[in-house]
Amino acid sequence: MSGPLWPRGLRSRLLVAFVVVTVLGAVVAAWSGAGTAGAALVASSEQRLTEALTGQIGAVTPGLAYPPDQGALERLRSAAGANTLVTYGSLRSADGVAADLVPDSLRTAVRTGNRMVTQRTTGGGEPWLLIGTPVMITAPDGARTPSGIEVYAARDLAGVEREIAGMARSAVVTAALTLPLAVLLALLAAGSVLRPVRDLRDTARRLAAGDLGARSNPRGADELADLTATVNEMAGSLQESMAALRRMQADARRFAADVSHELRTPLSTLTAVVEVLSMSADGMEPDARESAQLAITETRRLVTLVEELMEVSRFDAGTARLRVEDLDVAGAVRDCLRARGWSHRVELVAPGAVPARLDRRRVDVVVANLVGNALRHGEPPVRVVVAASGGEVLVEVTDSGPGLPEHVLPHVFDRFYKADAARTRTPDSGLGLALALENARLHGGDVEAGNRTGARGARFVLRLPRESGDR
Incomplete structure (x- = not known):
């Protein structure tokens, strides 16, 4: 009803x-x-x-x-x-x-x-x-x-x-007199029935808010008491599972941070050797030169992966901090493209200087990851548009490729996620977009992923406040 x-x-x-x-x-x-x-x-x-x-x-x-x-x-x-x-x-x-x-x-x-x-x-x-x-x-x-x-x-x-x-009137009066008594009895009955329900509601709210130690006291031996006991058992099991999950997450983060730290010294040595090898590769026999180039590429890829893992570990540990400065965002984007040799492959649209107070290094990381992703997985032309909107700075990166499939959109910022599981040997570690989002949020901004409207290609929009405080 x-x-x-x-x-x-x-x-x-x-x-x-x-x-x-x-x-x-x-x-x-x-x-x-x-x-x-x-x-x-x-x-x-x-x-x-x-x-x-x-x-x-x-x-x-x-x-x-x-x-x-x-x-x-x-x-x-x-x-x-x-x-x-x-x-x-x-x-x-x-x-x-x-x-x-x-x-x-x-x-x-x-x-x-x-x-x-x-x-x-x-x-x-x-x-x-x-x-x-x-x-x-x-x-x-x-x-x-x-x-x-x-x-x-x-x-x-x-x-x-x-x-x-007269007897009929007496019957009506008698029925009318039962109304206040019925209301009183209903209030008492509803209170006794709903009290355990309210307790369960409060416990569920505390559990939803993250208080996994919340419990209700079963009263009596009826169905509500059985339900209360069942909820308590469920909460206990959830608490144990969450505690175990947090321990595993902490162990995994600590392991990644420790491994990354331990790899820095041998990788520094290996990088120096590889650079020497790179300078002398031109004089090698073709087979040796091919092997040397492969070693150089994989070493650089490993160095990038270790650096990204260390950055991720700093975000997980809450130790990542901003170093803000007065910055022309359009100039910073232009420098990012020039430093990586992308100026001739990427069209930059900037109306002029776009001043803001941001962390230059972290803005460079975000833009490099977004543009690099468009160059690797999209198709030319790749365009970067820098603009100011109120108290925000917008950096839009678009390409003309196939775009992002619907099943990929919810996961583009997941760590180590790759839309094509078979492409395991690409330079992309699967951490670039996750780090871009973390750096944007550290500024108090965000990164949006989607597809272009009315045209082919993916579209990423970086939103940053023009005034980011030190964090």
Whole structure:
């Protein structure tokens, strides 16, 4: 059941349901009791009136002569009381409303059945009980035969109806008096039922807020207590799992940081050797030169990976800090492209100087990662647009490649994520975009990933505040 008028809260629904059921039960019980009492009162009144009429007739009939004359009928009618009709063949004696109220069907039932017949009817807006009975002649041997005299009496039931109406009113009053009691009982019942539910709600909120030690105390041995115990078990299992996960994450971060740190010294030595090898590679035999170039490429790739791992470990440890300075963002982007030899491959659109206070090194890292990603995975032309919008600096990087598939979009900033799992030997470590996002957020900015509207290609937008405080 639902609708605009039906209460939405569980407490309100319990109150309404409890009150409705209680009041309906009281109404049904009171009304049923009133109906039963009314029926019993009518039956009792009918029995009393028929017995009274029988006694009145029996007091006169022994002195009547048969066949009776008009005078005998008059005496019998007078003995039966007001509103009585007495007939014998064509003779009749009537008083009051009886002659008008007695229907032919009642007369036929009395005449053919030779027994007393009663019928309730309404006349003049009042309820009446019609009683029809034949007068029987008892022979010395006890045999009873009809005398042909018929007595019809109309008895007023208005008093009985008033008593029944009074009982109905009493039933309504009784049902009405149950309403405040039902509301009180509903409040008590709802409070006792909803208290454990509120406790569970509060516990769930604390768990959702990160307090994994939140628990509820089970009360009683009902279904709510079982539910509370189950929630506590679930919270305990979740707490243990999260603790284990945090330990594993801490171990993994510590391992990456330790390995990166330990690799710096041997990699520095190896880099120096590789640089010497690079200078002398031109004089080598073709096979040796190819092997040397491969060693140089892989060594540089390894150095880049270690540097990125160390940067990631600083973000994870919370030790990464900004060193802000007055910066022309357009000039910084231009320097980034020139330093990496990308100036002839990338179109830069900048309206002029775009001043801001940012960390130059970290802005360079973000732009290099976004442009490098476009050059590796997109298609030319690659365009970088630098603009200022209010208190923000926007750097938009677009390419003309196939764009980002829908299943890739949610994961482009995940660490070590590669859209094509088969491309494991690319220079891209899978950390570039993750580091770009971390550096942007360290400034209080963000990086958005998507596809160009109305054209092919991916679109990345770097948003940075023009005033980044030291962090």
